[in-house]
Amino acid sequence: MFDTTHAHITTWVIALILFLVALGLHNAGNKKAMKIVHMILRLFYLLIILTGALLFWKHQSLDPAFYGIKTLVGLWVIAMFEMILVRLNKEKNTTVFWIQLVIAILAVVYLGLRLPLGWHPFA
Secondary structure, eight states, rough: OSSSSSSHHHHHHHHHHHHHHHHHHHHHHHHHHHHHHHHHHHHHHHHHHHHHHHHHHHGGOOOOOHHHHHHHHHHHHHHHHHHHHHHHHHTOHHHHHHHHHHHHHHHHHHHHSSSSOOTTTTO
């Protein structure tokens, strides 16, 4: 079932869209709708972790260290999504978390493309 990354990438894309929708709802001042979208996004965090774990367990023998690093960076992205949304709700500064999110997304995409299951534009 997990010979490809389709389910994992689909959950990531949906999570990214939900994150952007939650940001838009926050900026529009619609806190109730933002809370609902944020809860749905949390469900997608679990789906991302589940699909990523299944891919890791199936394919980590190809390059265990690289897959482990990608897993940690992927969790870092999820943590930054959550920290940004929670701190926005509390009306606290999020600049540091936005910088970390950009770095983490660039790193996770690069690592994902370099892994054996990924597309190999850098090889």
